Amino acid sequence: MSTHSGPRAAGGQPSFSLFFFSDDRERSKEASYHLVLEAAKFADAEGFDSIWVPERHFNKFGALYPNPSVLAAGISTVTENVGIRAGSVVVPLHHPVRVAEEWAMVDNLSRGRVGIAAASGWSPGDTFLSDADFGRRREETFERVDTVRRLWRGERADVRTPRARREDGEEEVLRTTYPRPVQPELPTWIATVGTRETWVRAGECGHHILTALVATTLDDIADHVRAYRAARAGNGHAPDAGRVTMMIHTFLGPSDAEVRATVHEPLVQYIETHINQAGGHQDAPDAAGKRNLAEFAFERYYTRNGLFGTPETALPVVDRLLAAGVDEIACLIDFGVEDEAVLQGLPYISMLRKATLERHGGGRR
Template structure:
């Protein structure tokens, strides 16, 4: 099973640029250690993930300072962007990296994000599927027709051309069986997490994905997991509990505004503060058991469990609240254990 790093930077409370310093320092270390990839998110208009409004920008920075590691968007919210623009930007990342770019596409889930879009949010899944086809075609150097604001149609071919003849592609999902199947039929990988699905659900989704897979091999499942290597002390465990609780609390605020899940959003808005605290406690316990917030001694067994779900790659989410020094110390322990 392959190991990567992923990022979300839940806060801007530290000094300016600190999230990017974590990104660049950890990417260098992961590159030297031979990890698979770094996954870079897209977020808008909220503290949660605020340092990452455009993964291609930070992707270019990572590409310039590394030599081997994959540079991947996790994700590009495709309905917020013109497909030609996505193809152009990521071709630059592919050129800068010597052919290491990859994109996981998402349909979007927050109504306010769609101020950046030309489309109604209700059409997001259709727009994403059509956009993936367009980006892939442009990546291959094909001409594609697009219409301007006046209704006039133009055939365009994007520049620069990338190094890779085909774009490595994933689709991001929180656990929707339909999205797993869509990825399989499109011959795309899946980037997913355990926030909205239990391990049993994930295993079933992966099995259905393998059945619908249309490309060579068996496809590719990447699972994002919160990761921090503990030193075995009570203080270390308590610090991790506090950071996870804060992270999950902030994420609940984001989910509360999720227009793609009206029922879930309404449930969160109706909760009392005591109920919210109880949900956070349950989440901390759950991710403490299922994630990679553990000691180095526990890490091999946890990875073996994840492998049993038929996961191909773990994307270790490392920046969910700890300071730079703590993140780098944990990453060093992770890499030492994996070596």
């Protein structure tokens, strides 16, 4: 029987999770999901909070992850206790009924261990999968998540999409979805990297937050957390019941030199992929310029925006994250390092987790 108790209150112990986001598996087609499943088993046995799997479409970057509910169902069969979360569901691409139905199935398979982070989407090209209005994607995200939560509770809800609701004269359509989930309430996060308005809206609606150190600083995060908790308090939600989850690139090992040598080339190539995705405009750098830019960015990632090195050198970074108001450290581990090296590094993340609990186990501060 599962012992997973869902998201903790922010005043409790800090938690660690494993996060998947980007790998394409071209180098190991015969065992595409080996790393995910083996890491899930490890997290389950070692007392990690959750496994996060994303939704990505039409790009090698994250090509393994077109449907998080399918992968989550697989994870549920090899684990007993660890939380299983979508990080994220691109909500505007889906009808709310389908989201509620699919994740209720996984909630039953996992005996009540699921949660979802809702994202508004990144590419206009993805929206041909649905009737979403890309220009309204943030509003549609909040509207559709609200419908999903109502359906999850067993309430009858207006299940017309936002676009359909704007059409004059259409009759109201109400539905109840099946199967019924195990959890009475669906734990929901809103994925955002830096927009204060989104943090505040999430707080007003009673959602948790999934964020990352992308084009932002920890000082910014701390300000956003304060605004988020104030918004929760101002709208009848317990401020400390909201969880702030930080996705952060992670690889730990026995020495800094060994870790740096292991992650350097995969992380540089990972950054180059980001640069290529953002390219195509007149001022885009050439190949040599992209490599130089990626090398420069590597140093920033390695020293400031990730958990790299040893458990001892990473612990001060965790301290700063917790001081900024982060409750959960979601360690992104699939950025191109070979599977076996990633798996061999997981015990060091577990060491960091235990050291963090020893230091902060009495509370987040």
